[in-house]
Amino acid sequence: MSASTLSRHIKQIEEELGQILFIRDNRSVALTQDGLKFQRYARETLAGWDVFKQSLGSSAEQLKGELSLYCSVTASYSFLYSILSKFRGRYPQIEIKIHTGDPVPAIARVQNKHEDISIAARPNSIPSVMEFKRIAISPLVFIAPNDDAVLHKLGMNQLDMIDWQTVPMIVSEEGIGRTRIDQWFRHKGIKPSIYAQVSGNEAIVSMVSLGFGVGVVPQLVLDNSPLADSVKVIDVHPELEPFDVGLFTLKKSLSNPIVKAFWDQVSV
Structure with a gap:
């Protein structure tokens, strides 16, 4: 949509909520604290909508939608080809978005709902809301x-x-x-x-x-x-x-049929 249409929609939402969601100036736009709360709500709502739509399907082979992954460049070389070859062959109608970068924020990106799944080394302790599945041990x-x-x-x-x-x-x-x-x-x-x-x-x-x-x-x-x-x-x-390398996702994300399908097809 055009910038003017987008601005109009944002203004309507802000008026309905009675709160400012964005801080604007001539050079940048940033979310306010209320905007960040709205962002989390929107992501959870959209995720719930995807789960509901998938629940209406009659077969797992008909899964459609989007899956986002985050990993380092090295992890993409080492694991993604074999994992995604199998997954794409079985679920060709799922769009896979891959983001690569430094491994340090990998778990946080999933916890903050920027990604569905990440590949990273397991720290000594992980948040209770996270699920981990090992795919390799690296000295x-x-x-x-x-x-x-x-x-x-x-x-x-x-x-x-x-x-x-x-x-x-x-x-x-x-x-x-x-x-x-x-x-x-x-x-x-x-x-x-x-x-x-x-x-x-x-x-x-x-x-x-x-x-x-x-x-x-x-x-x-x-x-x-x-x-x-x-x-x-x-x-x-x-x-x-050594590094205990594997997949991370939110426990509640495993109720999403697309995330669950990806998770289950990766062998421990």
């Missing part, structure tokens, strides 16, 4: 440049005798991986030398391959990286706790 590994001259410059001539207080570390800004790295160093009583904090595991592999330092990434990321031959895995003790 969390230390990686160094695969170049002896570069290792020498980094002071890593002997990989079994590394001074972790002086080695430049390239780590995630936040997320499960960062939490486990910090715990590993605390356990050893070491204050690491952080060279860079980056967003995205793929960037860590890139920086390590260029010789900037040592990084920590899931093995899954390394297996799918075009730079895998430019780095090497370092054996450390104790090993970091």
Whole structure:
């Protein structure tokens, strides 16, 4: 619809509710707190409408509608092809929307109803409203440049005798991986030398391959990286706790036949 028509509809809704839903100026438009409440209500209402429509169908094979997924680029390489090939073959009339990005907000995006399902590593605890289904276990590994001259410059001539207080570390800004790295160093009583904090595991592999330092990434990321031959895995003790990778959705979303169909066809 046109911008003027949209503005008219918004104004009518605001008048009926007696509340301002949007803050407007010449450059931007943002939701007010009441607008955010209305957004949540609208999403829940539309989701309920989809569930009701699907309940009228006589066969699961007739499922129609939309399913939104969120995952990292690596997860899309690793899992989505096999999962979606099977799902699309069985439910060709379901439109699938895929959004990729940093894995850190994956669970929150589902909890905030921006997505139906996300693929991410399972934290030590998850919100009680969430459901999780494992699809893979991935070790969390230390990686160094695969170049002896570069290792020498980094002071890593002997990989079994590394001074972790002086080695430049390239780590995630936040997320499960960062939490486990910090715990590993605390356990050893070491204050690491952080060279860079980056967003995205793929960037860590890139920086390590260029010789900037040592990084920590899931093995899954390394297996799918075009730079895998430019780095090497370092054996450390104790090993970091691996990533438990899987699907996340809201428990109540499993009442939606489309979400349930996708969820059920993924093997544990």
